[in-house]
Amino acid sequence: MGNLIKYEIKGYLKETLGLIAVIIISNILLLAKVDAWTRQTILALSTFITIATIVVVFVWNIKNFSRDLKENTAYLLFSLPISSNSLLASKLITSFIQYIAVLFTNFIFLYYNSIKIKLNINEAISKLNIGFILLGIFYCIITYVGLLCVIYFSIALSKAAVKKKRKIAKLGSWVIFIITCIGITKISDLLYRFFPQTFSVNAMNLNTLSGDMTIMVSDQLVNINIAQSIFDICIAVVFFIATSYLLRKKLDI
Amino acid sequence: MDILLSTENLTKSYLGKKALNVVNIEIPKGKVVGILGPNGSGKTTLLKIIAGLLKPSSGKVLIDGKEPGVYTKSIVAYLPDTPFLYKWMKIKDSIDFYRDFYKDFDEEKAWELLKFMNLDPDSKVTSLSKGMAEKLNLTLTLSRKAKLYILDEPLGGVDPTTREKILDAIIQNYNEDSSMLITTHLVNDIERLFDEVLFIANGSIVLSGNAEELRLKEEKSIDELYREVFK
Numbered sequence: 001m002g003n004l005i006k007y008e009i010k011g012y013l014k015e016t017l018g019l020i021a022v023i024i025i026s027n028i029l030l031l032a033k034v035d036a037w038t039r040q041t042i043l044a045l046s047t048f049i050t051i052a053t054i055v056v057v058f059v060w061n062i063k064n065f066s067r068d069l070k071e072n073t074a075y076l077l078f079s080l081p082i083s084s085n086s087l088l089a090s091k092l093i094t095s096f097i098q099y100i101a102v103l104f105t106n107f108i109f110l111y112y113n114s115i116k117i118k119l120n121i122n123e124a125i126s127k128l129n130i131g132f133i134l135l136g137i138f139y140c141i142i143t144y145v146g147l148l149c150v151i152y153f154s155i156a157l158s159k160a161a162v163k164k165k166r167k168i169a170k171l172g173s174w175v176i177f178i179i180t181c182i183g184i185t186k187i188s189d190l191l192y193r194f195f196p197q198t199f200s201v202n203a204m205n206l207n208t209l210s211g212d213m214t215i216m217v218s219d220q221l222v223n224i225n226i227a228q229s230i231f232d233i234c235i236a237v238v239f240f241i242a243t244s245y246l247l248r249k250k251l252d253i
Numbered sequence: 254m255d256i257l258l259s260t261e262n263l264t265k266s267y268l269g270k271k272a273l274n275v276v277n278i279e280i281p282k283g284k285v286v287g288i289l290g291p292n293g294s295g296k297t298t299l300l301k302i303i304a305g306l307l308k309p310s311s312g313k314v315l316i317d318g319k320e321p322g323v324y325t326k327s328i329v330a331y332l333p334d335t336p337f338l339y340k341w342m343k344i345k346d347s348i349d350f351y352r353d354f355y356k357d358f359d360e361e362k363a364w365e366l367l368k369f370m371n372l373d374p375d376s377k378v379t380s381l382s383k384g385m386a387e388k389l390n391l392t393l394t395l396s397r398k399a400k401l402y403i404l405d406e407p408l409g410g411v412d413p414t415t416r417e418k419i420l421d422a423i424i425q426n427y428n429e430d431s432s433m434l435i436t437t438h439l440v441n442d443i444e445r446l447f448d449e450v451l452f453i454a455n456g457s458i459v460l461s462g463n464a465e466e467l468r469l470k471e472e473k474s475i476d477e478l479y480r481e482v483f484k
Contacts, residue, residue: 003353003354006353007339007350007353010341010346011339011341014341072333072335072336072337073337073338073339074306074337075306075331075333075335075337076337076338076339076350078305078306079304079305079306079326079329079331080326080354081323081324081326081327081354081355082323082354083323248322249308250308251308252306252307252308253301253306253307
């Protein structure tokens with residue numbers, strides 16, 4: 001799988017570096033306007049760049065998978081002696097790396113602009129509970145990978161069902177995706193209704209020094225529904241397995 | 254006689270239309286087999302099923318005793334009839350790619366073949382002419398020590414000089430412990446390589462046998478026989 005990841009990254013390296021260059025240049029141009037515009041305006045425009053580039057990289061993440069089903073490179077990729085699990089995992093990992101690289105570049109400029117308008121970002125970050133941060137990162141990964149798995153599943157199922165008619169396959173993948181999302185939302189709502197149990201995580205540790213004692217006040221609790229959280233993990237796992245099965249057993253190249 | 258490839262009642266349908274219709278073949282080790290037929294006869298469908306790219310609608314395929322999967326892909330070297338390398342690649346990247354994924358890839362042989370084919374390792378694959386791309390693809394395929402080679406139209410759209418070069422490369426690099434399936438419309442150019450031939454029309458095998466025996470029996474070359482069968 002390591003080799004697959006290496007070649008996937010090589011394949012999209014130029015376009016990703018290009019997008020990162022666009023982010024850097026456009027943010028530098030914004031910063032050059034610091035005397036003419038307010039910091040709030042610059043932060044707002046930087047946020048707009050973030051959203052726009054995240055949309056672009058999200059579309060690329062989808063194409064990372066769909067391109068290899070539609071183009072002749074499928075002959076190369078699907079002739080390789082590798083399992084469908086490895087193939088799919090490498091697509092997800094490289095897509096996530098691409099996504100994180102673009103997100104991280106944007107965050108550098110958002111962070112810089114935020115501290116310049118004296119938002120207490122550093123203070124807020126220093127008070128964040130480490131458990132909350134780790135849980136948040138884990139949840140973000142699961143949610144994004146789960147979403148990609150659902151999209152990849154929709155593309156693979158549509159291609160497996162429609163075979164040669166590309167336009168119908170494209171429309172079919174949208175229909176499957178929408179129906180799947182509606183189904184997931186309904187199940188998630190039902191789980192919330194029937195299993196309302198939650199667990200709480202401290203978002204922030206508010207420390208107050210009192211003589212030699214540090215009193216920890218935990219009043220920034222975030223409630224997380226247990227059933228829905230397990231369901232979100234299941235979505236990623238189930239759709240990964242289903243997509244891998246389609247690639248292995250049903251898909252015609 | 255070791256059977257390397259066998260199919261049993263192999264059928265492939267697309268929306269009710271049969272691309273392959275109950276195909277039964279057995280290919281022993283050490284044979285070069287010509288699969289001959291007009292456009293749309295089912296040749297490429299058959300090869301793609303053997304390469305593990307298409308799934309049969311019914312019937313069975315066994316390669317070295319195994320159904321198409323990760324193992325069979327490790328012993329089958331497939332050359333498609335279209336350019337299949339990533340557009341970002343240079344020729345040297347494609348060599349690295351094959352070396353990284355195929356344990357049976359002989360890198361030294363690949364460099365020798367590149368030299369023989371007069372290909373520059375620093376050229377981008379997108380800058381290659383059809384003939385040059387065909388030579389590169391064949392270099393990559395033949396540099397593997399595979400048990401089964403599948404060459405789909407290796408001479409398609411290339412000039413006579415390149416054609417000769419490709420044929421020389423096939424002859425010089427063919428390994429007698431393995432078998433080779435070749436489809437082509439240029440039967441006259443390549444028929445000297447064939448040990449066996451399969452004539453395929455409308456998804457079915459209409460004639461098959463030892464190439465030399467067919468020539469003697471029909472008193473015709475395989476090319477003439479092809480023209481007669483598909484006239």
